[in-house]
Amino acid sequence: MKNTFGNVHFWINTKKVFLLLLTIAIIATSGCMEENSSDEQEKITVVVSILPQAEFVEKVGGEHVETIVMIPPGASPATYEPTSSQLKELSKAGIYVKVGSGLPFEKVWLEKIKDLNEDMLLVNSSKGIDLRPMGEKEEHHHSSEGEEHHHSSEEEDHHHSSEGMDPHVWNDPNNAIIMVDNIYKALIEVDPSNKETYTQNRDSYTEELKSLDRQIKETLENKSGDSFMVYHPAWGYFAERYDLNMVPIETEGKEASARQLSEIITFAKQENITVIFVQAQFSTQSAETVAEEIDGKVVKVDPLARNYTDNMYKVSEAFSEGLK
Numbered sequence: 001m002k003n004t005f006g007n008v009h010f011w012i013n014t015k016k017v018f019l020l021l022l023t024i025a026i027i028a029t030s031g032c033m034e035e036n037s038s039d040e041q042e043k044i045t046v047v048v049s050i051l052p053q054a055e056f057v058e059k060v061g062g063e064h065v066e067t068i069v070m071i072p073p074g075a076s077p078a079t080y081e082p083t084s085s086q087l088k089e090l091s092k093a094g095i096y097v098k099v100g101s102g103l104p105f106e107k108v109w110l111e112k113i114k115d116l117n118e119d120m121l122l123v124n125s126s127k128g129i130d131l132r133p134m135g136e137k138e139e140h141h142h143s144s145e146g147e148e149h150h151h152s153s154e155e156e157d158h159h160h161s162s163e164g165m166d167p168h169v170w171n172d173p174n175n176a177i178i179m180v181d182n183i184y185k186a187l188i189e190v191d192p193s194n195k196e197t198y199t200q201n202r203d204s205y206t207e208e209l210k211s212l213d214r215q216i217k218e219t220l221e222n223k224s225g226d227s228f229m230v231y232h233p234a235w236g237y238f239a240e241r242y243d244l245n246m247v248p249i250e251t252e253g254k255e256a257s258a259r260q261l262s263e264i265i266t267f268a269k270q271e272n273i274t275v276i277f278v279q280a281q282f283s284t285q286s287a288e289t290v291a292e293e294i295d296g297k298v299v300k301v302d303p304l305a306r307n308y309t310d311n312m313y314k315v316s317e318a319f320s321e322g323l324k
Contacts, residue, residue: 044094044191046183047113049106050077051306052170053097053125056180059205061187064194068093071105073306076281077167078104090116094190097183100124101131101167123186125179131165132236134251171303172237173213173312177206212309216242216316226323227271229264231278231287234303244319249276249286256286265293275322277301 046057047068054067061067068089071080090096090113098106114122169175184202188195224243228235233248249256249264256264267273274296276287284298291298301318305311 044187045089045092046095046097046187047090047093047120048097049099049103050170051304052176052308052311053099053179053183054306055308056125056176056183056205057097059208060180060184060198060201062197062201064191064197065187069306070109071304073304074280077304080105082109087113087116090120093117093120095121095123095186097123097125097186099167099169100126101129101169102165103167121186121190123182125182126169126175127182128178129169129175131169132240134164134166134233134236166233166236168234168303169237170308171235171312172241173209173216174241175237176308177209180205180209208309212312213241215313219316219320220244220323223320223323227267227273228319228323229268229273229276229290231276231284232282234279235277235301238315242316244323247271247273249290250282261286261290265290268294268296275299277318277322279303 043064043066044061045066045068046061047070048054048057049070051069051071051073054069057065057067068086070082070086071077096113096117098110100106114120170179180202184198187198191198220242225245227245227247228239229247229249231249233246233251235246238244239246247264247267249261268290274294276291276296276298278284278287278298278300279302280300281304287298290296299318299322301315302311303315
């Protein structure tokens with residue numbers, strides 16, 4: 001009987017210990033879950049207009065950011081309208097990074113976007129970049145001296161400086177470095193506790209962009225002054241940076257007239273241009289017409305790819321081939 005009683009007593013104590021350990025394990029697990037959940041909540045939702053900006057934000061913000069891109073792959077910044085689900089997502093955003101160089105999408109939608117979330121920090125990523133006139137190769141540039149970072153209604157667009165200017169600023173890696181720095185400043189304003197991480201990430205990515213710039217220069221070093229033909233004039237900053245001459249078929253969103261097409265074909269023959277570069281966001285019909293007339297070919301390059309650095313290497317290789 002004594003043995004039996006001892007066994008029961010031992011079994012009860014063991015059960016108590018087991019229950020105690022189980023309770024501790026549950027509390028610990030629940031604490032971890034809460035911690036993980038709070039980690040997720042701490043991510044800053046950053047909205048951008050175009051895909052290349054998403055890489056800029058993610059390279060600086062790393063695991064601390066979640067990006068939402070307004071203009072999806074294949075869509076044109078000239079005509080895209082955001083969906084209701086995209087507009088709904090804006091309500092949870094901490095930062096909106098606009099291109100800030102006169103992108104048609106932003107001209108139409110930015111005011112409405114600001115109204116949806118007045119607490120969201122609105123950042124001009126082109127602040128400090130010299131804007132070039134659309135469709136012209138000019139020596140004088142207008143500065144995109146943007147506003148300081150303000151919340152919603154206090155921020156104004158620089159209409160006078162971006163009107164009629166080329167919005168495709170990101171297609172020059174040197175401009176991308178400025179855009180990345182503007183994004184970095186916004187992130188440390190909203191989340192100063194992670195400044196050290198953001199600084200390291202920005203510096204590392206800046207070196208990557210400088211290396212990209214050097215590589216493109218090497219790829220195009222013997223092409224100085226050469227002309228390349230494009231359907232949509234998205235490569236003006238690129239051409240200016242690497243001393244090339246961009247010849248667009250379409251300007252300011254308008255198809256070329258029969259007379260203009262004839263002039264373009266004549267110019268292409270004179271310059272021995274045999275490649276016309278097009279992008280997925282626009283019709284290629286006019287480009288194909290010109291290519292047929294000059295016995296050339298149409299090649300796709302994407303100025304709006306998300307994987308910015310990889311894409312720019314590919315683009316420079318394509319231009320190098322096409323400029324032969």
